[in-house]
Every structure is written in structure tokens, then in C-alpha cells.
Amino acid sequence: QENDTLTEELWDELLESLLAADVGPNTSMWLIDRLRQRAEEEQMRTGSQVQRALREELTSLLDQPSPLRFSKQSPLTVFLVIGVNGSGKTTSIAKMAHLLTREGHKVTLAAADTFRAAAIDQLKVWGERIGVPVISQSPNSDPGAVVYDAIQAALTRGSDVLIVDTAGRLHTKNNLMEELKKLNKIIQKFVPDGPHELLIVIDATTGQNALLQARTFAANIGLTGVIITKIDGTAKGGFAFAVADDLGVPIKFIGTGEKVGDLIPFEPKSFVEALFT
Amino acid sequence: MFESLSKRLEGIFNNLSGQGKLTEEDVNAALREVRIALMEADVNLKVARKFVERVKEKAIGANVMGSLSPAQQVLSIVNEELVEVLGGSDGKNKLDLSGNPPNIIMLVGLQGSGKTTTAAKLANFLTKQGQRPLLVAADMYRPAAVNQLKTLGKQLNIPVYAEQAGADPVDICVHSLDYAREQARNVIILDTAGRLNIDERMMQEVMNIRARLQPQEVLLVADAMTGQEAVRVADDFNQAVSLTGMVLTKMDGDARGGAALSIRSVTGVPIKFMGVGEKTDALEPFYPDRLASRILGM
Ligand SMILES: Nc1nc2c(ncn2[C@@H]2O[C@H](COP(=O)(O)OP(=O)(O)OP(=O)(O)O)[C@@H](O)[C@H]2O)c(=O)[nH]1
Ligand SMILES: Nc1nc2c(ncn2[C@@H]2O[C@H](COP(=O)(O)OP(=O)(O)OP(=O)(O)O)[C@@H](O)[C@H]2O)c(=O)[nH]1
Ligand SMILES: [K+]
Ligand SMILES: [Mg+2]
Ligand SMILES: [Mg+2]
Numbered sequence: 001q002e003n004d005t006l007t008e009e010l011w012d013e014l015l016e017s018l019l020a021a022d023v024g025p026n027t028s029m030w031l032i033d034r035l036r037q038r039a040e041e042e043q044m045r046t047g048s049q050v051q052r053a054l055r056e057e058l059t060s061l062l063d064q065p066s067p068l069r070f071s072k073q074s075p076l077t078v079f080l081v082i083g084v085n086g087s088g089k090t091t092s093i094a095k096m097a098h099l100l101t102r103e104g105h106k107v108t109l110a111a112a113d114t115f116r117a118a119a120i121d122q123l124k125v126w127g128e129r130i131g132v133p134v135i136s137q138s139p140n141s142d143p144g145a146v147v148y149d150a151i152q153a154a155l156t157r158g159s160d161v162l163i164v165d166t167a168g169r170l171h172t173k174n175n176l177m178e179e180l181k182k183l184n185k186i187i188q189k190f191v192p193d194g195p196h197e198l199l200i201v202i203d204a205t206t207g208q209n210a211l212l213q214a215r216t217f218a219a220n221i222g223l224t225g226v227i228i229t230k231i232d233g234t235a236k237g238g239f240a241f242a243v244a245d246d247l248g249v250p251i252k253f254i255g256t257g258e259k260v261g262d263l264i265p266f267e268p269k270s271f272v273e274a275l276f277t
Numbered sequence: 278m279f280e281s282l283s284k285r286l287e288g289i290f291n292n293l294s295g296q297g298k299l300t301e302e303d304v305n306a307a308l309r310e311v312r313i314a315l316m317e318a319d320v321n322l323k324v325a326r327k328f329v330e331r332v333k334e335k336a337i338g339a340n341v342m343g344s345l346s347p348a349q350q351v352l353s354i355v356n357e358e359l360v361e362v363l364g365g366s367d368g369k370n371k372l373d374l375s376g377n378p379p380n381i382i383m384l385v386g387l388q389g390s391g392k393t394t395t396a397a398k399l400a401n402f403l404t405k406q407g408q409r410p411l412l413v414a415a416d417m418y419r420p421a422a423v424n425q426l427k428t429l430g431k432q433l434n435i436p437v438y439a440e441q442a443g444a445d446p447v448d449i450c451v452h453s454l455d456y457a458r459e460q461a462r463n464v465i466i467l468d469t470a471g472r473l474n475i476d477e478r479m480m481q482e483v484m485n486i487r488a489r490l491q492p493q494e495v496l497l498v499a500d501a502m503t504g505q506e507a508v509r510v511a512d513d514f515n516q517a518v519s520l521t522g523m524v525l526t527k528m529d530g531d532a533r534g535g536a537a538l539s540i541r542s543v544t545g546v547p548i549k550f551m552g553v554g555e556k557t558d559a560l561e562p563f564y565p566d567r568l569a570s571r572i573l574g575m
Contacts, residue, residue, distance in 0.1 A: 016322060022504040025316045085527060085555065086389030086500070116555070117393075117432075118425035125420035139428075168555075170530035205387060207319035207504025209532040230388060233473045235506040258388070258418070 004038065006044040014054060021238035021275045024208050028243070031057060049267055055272050062102060062268040066225065066250035068254075069196045070268050078162045078187050079196040082180060082221070083201035084213055085168030088229030088255055090119065093200050094126035094164050095255065095263035100161055101132060108159040110150030111136035112143040112183065123165050130260055133157065138245075143167070143179065144186050151190045170217035184221050198224045199208035199252065202239070204231045210239035211233050218247050229255030232262070281507045282314040282573065286348035299347060304336045307351045317571045318533035321508045324542050329369035332358050352573070358570035364544050370548040370563045373493055373521070378463040379411070379454065380526070384524075385483050385514055387497070388471030391526035392498045393422065393554055396468040397429035398552065398560040403464055404435060411462035413453040414439040415446040415486065416470035426468050433557055436460060447485045467492065474513035496549065497523045499536060507536035508543045515544045525568075526552035529559065535572050 011032060018028035035054055044050055071077040079096070081089050090113070090237055097107045111134055113119035120136045127134035146162055154162040158227035166183065169176035187194045200217050202210050217223055226244075228237045233255050240251055251266040291305045308329045315325040335354050364370050374380040379494050382399060384392045393416070400410040412430050414437055416422035430437035433504040450467055457465050469486065472479035487495060497511055497520050514520060525537050528551045537548055548563040 019316060019322050020505050022506075025313045084530070086391060088389060100548070116425075117397075117428035118421040119568055121424045122419075123419035129420075170527065172530050203389065203500075203502075205500070205504060205506055205510075207500045207507075207532075207536065208317055209319070209502040210504075212531060230473075233387070233506070234509055235504065239504070246572070 002245050004048055006045060006047055006050055010047045010050065011036070011182075014050070017276055018238065019157070021236035022207050023238035023275075024211070024242055027242045048078055050240060058272045058275070059268045062244050062251060062266075062271065064244070064250040066252045066266055068109060068252065069224065071191070071193055073193050073195055074191050075160065076151065076162055076191050076194070077160060077196045078151070078164065078191050079197040079199060080164045080166065080183065080187065080195040081199050081201060082217055083168065084170050087168065087201045087203045088227075089201045090122055090126070090165050091167065091258065092227050092229060092253070092255055092263065093163050094130060095260055097126075097132045097163055098130045098255070098260045099263060101130065105161045106134050106157070106159040107136045107156060107161045107163065108150060108154040108162040110162060112146045112150075112164050114139055114141050114143050114146060115167040119165075119167065126260070144182050147183050147186050148190075151187070171213045171220075172231075177216075177220045180221050196251075198222055198225075199227055200225075201227045201229060202237075202243075203236035204228050205233060205235040206239060208239065211242045214243045214247055214249070218249065223247060223249045225250055225252040227251075227253045227255065228266075231274075232256045237271075240271070282310060282349060283312045283352060284352045285352055286335035287346065287371065290335070290347040297463065298568055299336055299339055299350075301337055303347070304333055304351070306338065307348075308336070308412045311351070311355055314573065315535060315538075318574070319482055319504050319507070319539075320544075320572070321505050321539035322533035324508065324539045326439055327540070328493060328538075329360065332518045356569055356573060359538065359572060360565045363538060363565035363568055364541065364547050364563070365565055370522075370549050372549060372567075374464060376493040377404065379457045379465050380494075381465045381467065381490050382462065382496065383467040383469065383483075383487065383490065383492040383518075384496050384498050385469055385471065385518060386471065386498035387500070390471065390498045390500045391524075392471065393425050393468050393556065394557075395431070395498050395526060395550075396466045396561070397433060397435075397557045399550075400430070400435045400466055401433050401557045402560055404433070404537050408464050409462045410435055410464040410466055410533040411453065411457045411469045412437040413450060413465060415449050415450075415467050417444060417446055418470045422470065422477040424466075429557060436462065441564055446482055447489060450486050450490050480513070484517050494521045495519060496521065497540070497546065499525055499540060501534045501536065502527050502530070503536040510538045511540040511544050511546065515546060520544060520546045522547050522549040524548075524550045524552060525563070529553040533574065534568055537568060538572060
């Protein structure tokens with residue numbers, strides 16, 4: 001404990017560990033400034049005090065209740081899953097469907113990515129593996145028609161959850177954002193209080209672009225939650241703080257691998273702890 | 278961002294005595310802003326620091342009495358240095374297919390970075406140049422990965438070599454050689470599964486493929502949106518399979534692409550192409566000056 005004095009080097013180290021975790025220069029500097037102020041006010045003297053305080057600050061940024069929202073009025077709950085290309089939407093949907101099935105829900109999946117090569121097949125393979133029906137049409141058909149079909153099919157089959165897989169799209173593409181709005185409208189037409197979750201899937205390896213993604217998707221169709229995938233890699237997903245702070249949207253799940261069981265509910269404390277390891 | 282970096286630099290130099298040469302103090306203040314701008318563009322922390330050191334040497338004592346303002350002067354040094362690091366005009370950013378045919382191009386990278394799409398794009402690109410490529414489906418893990426490549430091959434009318442589920446990726450690649458010779462294809466493009474750089478078993482697999490096939494080109498397919506970890510990822514892949522180049526994908530969005538600078542400076546691996554869309558023709562040759570401007574937000 002001798003060497004636990006609060007030095008300028010420690011402040012630098014803290015800043016660097018935030019930057020290295022993709023927290024981003026703005027958020028990182030803001031956090032450190034805030035912490036310096038607290039350190040003065042609370043007369044912190046040791047490095048461990050400051051480190052503890054930083055973890056508190058970080059955790060409180062993410063600490064929002066994040067259970068999935070299910071419909072109270074309608075027999076069908078609809079989750080719409082969106083995000084940029086290759087972030088892990090389809091895989092995360094399979095994982096969620098598996099989790100919900102095990103919790104006793106009757107899940108149906110909608111293959112509304114009709115654009116990417118073999119996207120429909122990919123979801124179908126997952127559907128077979130986890131024993132969940134996948135409603136699909138032929139490649140390049142209208143995603144809206146698929147969603148419409150899937151809602152009818154889910155209602156007929158007595159499913160209580162429908163998860164819609166959408167094509168990957170960069171948030172900068174206006175026409176693709178319009179397409180999402182249409183899907184949203186079709187859902188609302190048949191399930192007026194839906195979609196009950198609008199989930200954006202972001203790859204943990206992403207840097208500062210993550211905030212732009214989340215902001216643009218939120219501005220266009222709204223967001224209710226975030227899934228961060230590929231946290232089993234070495235990236236920390238530090239953009240989560242800016243995203244949560246900026247949008248007030250909770251992180252719901254963390255993807256920890258390519259297998260169907262590799263999805264865990266988000267836990268702020270361990271996420272923050274992992275930033276510093 | 279360029280606006281803001283340029284404004285921030287001007288703000289700093291406004292308080293400057295403005296007498297001829299930049300002092301170390303002026304330069305330090307300016308370079309702090311440059312470093313922040315680089316980090317906003319996802320350039321790795323350590324890479325940004327080293328980069329700024331090099332700029333500093335050039336900037337101190339630089340004559341600012343010319344037509345440019347001190348802010349513009351620093352920006353222009355930064356820009357020149359960026360272009361230099363990104364590959365300048367060293368001519369290494371071309372595909373090398375000078376080996377004995379069939380020349381083999383192997384694509385590796387993290388999950389979802391764009392390998393399969395890039396394989397199809399490269400096949401399309403090479404076909405247009407009069408080559409006869411063969412696509413090889415060596416991802417036996419991701420659901421429908423083989424179908425994805427087959428679908429793309431069909432769209433392009435380019436053959437795809439694939440085997441049954443359960444086949445070994447190394448064997449598939451080896452067998453594809455015979456197939457290519459039979460079918461008189463002169464370039465083989467290997468689409469491997471996405472893998473984490475820290476997954477030892479999966480990294481061993483690409484090492485085995487590399488050792489057996491001796492590809493002419495081993496390209497890292499990297500997402501332009503990648504953050505700070507780009508350096509470690511690229512370094513690990515480079516150590517395992519000795520990369521010969523990189524393809525930077527998803528450049529059609531608004532990612533600044535600083536990861537490419539990180540990768541290039543740490544591994545020295547040249548950037549050969551940029552992916553600029555989902556379609557099979559959305560592949561462009563790499564121009565260092567364009568990426569430099571983009572990283573600076575110009
Ligand atoms: N290591 C790891 N890989 C993942 C995880 N989630 C998804 N992946 C992999 O990431 C790749 C892309 O996943 P997809 O589910 O196809 O991504 P997507 O967002 O649906 O992609 P598009 O539909 O093409 O936009 C696949 O190889 C997945 O196996 C994760 O949590 N960890
Ligand atoms: N907008 C855009 N999307 C791209 C680009 N390159 C690839 N994609 C998309 O990114 C997603 C992932 O591409 P894939 O080619 O499946 O990636 P992969 O690396 O083969 O993925 P795994 O095999 O799962 O590791 C798909 O939705 C592609 O359409 C690009 O340059 N721009
Ligand atoms: K991690
Ligand atoms: Mg998908
Ligand atoms: Mg692939």
C-alpha cells in the first residue's frame with residue numbers, strides 16, 4: 001500500500017486504459033475530468049480510491065434495468081433486430097430464440113433479410129438446430145411481405161414471440177433506413193404496441209463509429225436496447241458508455257461466442273471490470 | 278472533423294507570436310489536437326502517439342512564413358505523413374499474381390469482416406481482367422457459409438469448389454488445386470471461416486492451410502469500423518500466416534478508417550483494396566491519399 005499514492009502517472013494510465021478500450025477520446029477525457037473533480041472534493045489520496053471511483057462512474061453509466069419487454073395487450077410480442085453488416089444479428093437472434101424457448105416461450109423467426117446471399121438459409125439452419133420455425137420467402141422478395149407473413153403465421157401457430165431478422169445496413173444509407181421504417185409500420189399495423197424491442201446489434205470490435213450507428217438508427221426508427229457481440233475477442237466494447245449515455249438505451253445482452261448458448265444478459269459490473277484486464 | 282481539427286489548430290496558433298518559425302511549445306499544443314483527432318478516427322493510441330512524434334520532428338522549425346497559415350502548415354505536414362505511412366507511392370498496393378499458375382489468394386479475418394463477399398468481389402474483379410478464378414468454400418463452420426459463396430459464384434458465373442459438410446478445410450483447399458487444374462482456372466480464391474486471433478485451434482487451421490497451399494497472397498479482410506484492437510488482431514494474424522496485404526471493407530459508410538493506419542504502421546502490410554458496398558462490383562483499388570483525407574475528415 002506504500003506505493004498507492006495518487007500521481008499524475010496514474011491519471012495518465014487511467015485515461016489510456018479507457019482510450020485503449022474504445023471508450024473514445026471525448027467520453028474518456030470527460031470521465032477523467034469528472035473524476036479529478038471528485039478526487040478533489042472527496043479528498044481522495046490513493047490510487048485505489050480513484051480506481052474504485054472510476055469503476056463506480058462507469059458502472060453507473062450502464063446501470064439501467066434491461067429485461068426484455070413483452071406485450072401486455074397483444075398475444076404476440078415482436079422484436080425487431082437491426083444493425084450494420086456482419087455485426088452478428090442473425091446469430092444473436094438464434095441465441096435469443098434458444099434462450100426464450102428454454103424459458104417456455106413459443107418463438108417464431110422471420111427471415112426478413114432477403115438481400116444477402118444465403119441469409120435465409122443461414123437463419124433456417126439455425127431454426128432447425130434450435131427447433132424454432134422460420135418464416136421465409138424466396139431471395140430478393142419484399143422484406144415487408146415476409147414480416148407480414150411471419151406475423152400471421154406466428155399468430156396462427158400460437159407463438160408468443162416473433163423475432164425479425166433484418167438485412168445488415170450501414171446507417172448512412174437512407175433508402176435502407178426507409179425500408180426499416182416500413183417494416184416497423186407493418187408490425188405496428190398488426191401488433192399496435194409493437195415492436196416491443198428494437199434491438200441494435202453492435203460488434204465489440206467496433207470503434208468510435210458505434211456511436212454514430214446507434215444515434216442514426218435511434219433517430220430513424222428508435223432503439224430500445226443494444227446487443228454487443230464478439231466480446232469473446234480481445235476488444236472491450238468501450239463505446240457502450242457513450243452509447244448508453246447519449247441515447248439512454250440499455251445494453252441487454254452480450255454475445256460471447258458463435259454457439260447458440262453464447263449469449264448472456266448484460267451485467268454492468270463485470271463489463272466494467274473486463275475493461276481493465 | 279477536418280473543419281473542427283483545422284479550427285482547433287487555428288485557435289491554438291491565434292495566440293502565437295507568429296514570428297517565422299514554429300516553436301516546440303506551439304507544436305506540442307497543436308499535436309495534442311492532432312492526436313485526439315486521430316483517436317476519434319480510431320487510430321490506435323500508441324500508433325497515434327508515434328505518428329505525432331514523427332510529425333513533430335518535421336513541424337518544429339518548419340518555416341511558416343509561406344502562403345499557408347501555421348494551422349494549415351501543420352495539417353499539411355500531418356496529411357503528407359499520413360499518406361506516407363499508408364503506403365505513399367511504394368507500389369506495393371497491387372495484387373501480386375506473378376507466381377506459377379494457379380496463383381492462390383487466401384482471405385483471413387475476424388468474423389463478419391467481409392471475407393466471403395470480398396472473395397466474390399475479387400473473383401469478379403479478376404474475371405474482368407481476363408483471369409479465370411476459382412472460388413473455394415473453406416468455411417465449414419458458419420451456417421450456410423458454403424451456400425453464401427455458391428450463391429455469389431452463381432450470380433457471377435464463376436465456379437465454386439465445395440465439399441460436403443464435415444469435410445476438413447485444409448483438405449478442401451488442397452483438393453481445390455486439382456480441381457482448378459482440371460478446370461483450367463488460373464487463380465484460386467480461398468474463403469476461410471471467420472476466426473478470433475486468440476482462438477488457437479482456429480489460427481492453427483489457417484496456418485496449416487497456408488503451409489500446405491503456399492498462397493501467393495494472404496489478405497487480411499478488415500472492417501473499416503474496427504477500433505483500437507485492430508493492431509493486435511492484425512499483428513496476431515500476421516505472426517500466424519505472414520500477411521501480404523489487407524482489404525479494408527465497409528468503406529461506403531462513415532467510418533473514418535483509422536484502423537487501417539494502425540494496421541499498416543504496426544505490421545507494414547500494404548492495403549490493396551477497399552470494399553465500398555455489398556454488391557460484387559463494390560471493390561476499389563486503394564489510394565493512400567484518399568484514406569488520409571478521410572482519416573482527417575477532409
Ligand atoms: N466470436 C463471436 N462470433 C460471433 C458472435 N456473434 C456472431 N458471430 C459471428 O459473426 C459472424 C457474422 O454473424 P451474423 O449473425 O451472420 O451477422 P449479421 O449481423 O447477421 O450479418 P449480416 O446479416 O450479413 O449483416 C458469423 O461468423 C458469426 O458466427 C459472438 O458473440 N462471438
Ligand atoms: N456496406 C458494405 N457491406 C459489406 C462490405 N463487404 C461486406 N459487406 C457485408 O458485410 C456482411 C458480412 O460479410 P461476409 O462476406 O459474410 O463476411 P465474412 O467475413 O465472410 O463473415 P464470416 O464468414 O461470418 O466470418 C454482409 O452483410 C456483407 O454484405 C462492404 O464493403 N460494404
Ligand atoms: K473482450
Ligand atoms: Mg444476418
Ligand atoms: Mg464468410
